[in-house]
Amino acid sequence: MTDDARPVVEIAGATKVFGTGPTAVTALESIDLAIRAGEFVSLIGPSGCGKSTLLRLIGDLTPATAGSVRVNGKPADEARRGREYGIVFQAPVLFEWRTVDRNVELPLEISGHPRAERRARALEMLNLVELGDFARAYPWQLSGGMQQRVAIARALATDPELLLMDEPFGALDEMTRERMNNEVMAIWRRTKTTVVFVTHSIPEAVFLSTRVVVMSARPGRITKVIDVDLPQPRTFETREHPRYFDLVTAVREALRQRETDGSLVEGGRGGDVAARIRAEGYT
């Protein structure tokens, strides 16, 4: 799946500063990252490390202060206008006035696909997330995990080459989360979509990814990139694989190292900065 070396995401020297003057907060500092087609890359780090901001730079939902972000070989804003990625947020963000299938149709509606095609595609996507029976239900009739599966179906409706996921299972309980992770793996195998996945769960990152990007806060930087060489397909057994535990430990250590470094240098000031970034709506 990683044979295709064509880069889908290329980030070079990307910096993001919120605010100006003495109150300016550097959320991300000179980030370099390339993601190839078919990869599943997780961004992990403490809150305030800018992992969601990095995802938003890729999606052109916030502009980079400096550096370049390219998607599918184009500047990120051009890729967004060309509707070249699908996105899943932490909350399902389903429109409560639309039935499940009409929610999935939304991106196709925006891009002006004909009705019959939208219908067929929405049903296909709902079957992919195993919610075909719930096409005519309203979002409130679904559980949290089911709502998030609808959000995934919606993100995949336009058959994008890139799927951005911003802590999509952060609000779910551990058991639901593991089941969702298995499903994401099944979907990824079938659609061969490139995925960028923000999480703060170490087991989740290791289980899903082909690469884990470890980040540190204040300012947000990439501290380590860990290749996950666990065998594909990832299944229930993956979580019992001895290599799985090694990798979980490796990620945990990479995270802890930065944490202690940070506390030595910055002391208690860091919390402030994180809070300030959050106040602007970007964590």
Place this chain on the structure above:
Amino acid sequence: MTAAAAPRVPESRLALMARTRWGRRLRAAIPPVAVFALVIVAWEASLTLLGVQQFLLPRPSVIVAALVAEQADLSRGAAYTATEALGGLFLGSLLGIGAAFATARWVTARESLLPVAIAANSIPIIALAPIANIWFGSDNPVSRMAIVAVMVFFPMMVNAVRGLVEVDPAALELMEANAASTWQVIAKVRIPNALPYVLTALKIATTLSVIGAVVGEYFGGPQYALGVYITSEAYVFRYMNAWAAILIASTMGIVFYLAVVGLERLALPWHASNRAASG
């Protein structure tokens, strides 16, 4: 958007709900109808027993008799007053929604107009009724329509602005990620989001519209208009006729209100307020 326990096979459950829905609604209607009947019976019995004078409070049976005897005048008056109320309601809602769109679209308009609208919302507009009579003529229904329209305008505008503006920021971000146009954001997010707010305002507005029309008529209008009729019949001590007209005005308000509730059921099958009825 709370996560409800998901039905395994939704179709069959929905079908089951549809079959019992009318039965359930009928059962829900029994207590209020019983209370209403009890009040009428108690009213009738206590007045007879206590020997209360007719002009203080007529018995329900007397009011019903007056309703039948005066039905020609009353139905003409009801039609006239209803036209004023509905005309004003339509005009005021239209202007309120129009103003809301402008206010929601331009931030400067919102910052300067909305506080004024909220303040104006608490003005007793009915106090302007005599002035409206000077402007439009007391025999002109437009005089009352104008009063009703102004009364309806503010709650409609304030609610519609909230509905258009108070949108989930994540929904806007989703639209942006999909490169949606400004118009698509309005049509697919802002308007559907505003619909429950507008219907809530419309419920308030229906009640206001009947009050505005009837009280407006206290200051002038043709003889058969309900407000004029109530004042003139009370003036000549025909209280049962005045009460009959009050009954009609009240029924009018309730019917308008229920019509909006019905509209709400049709337009917002997904809304929380309708979930009890359908799930």
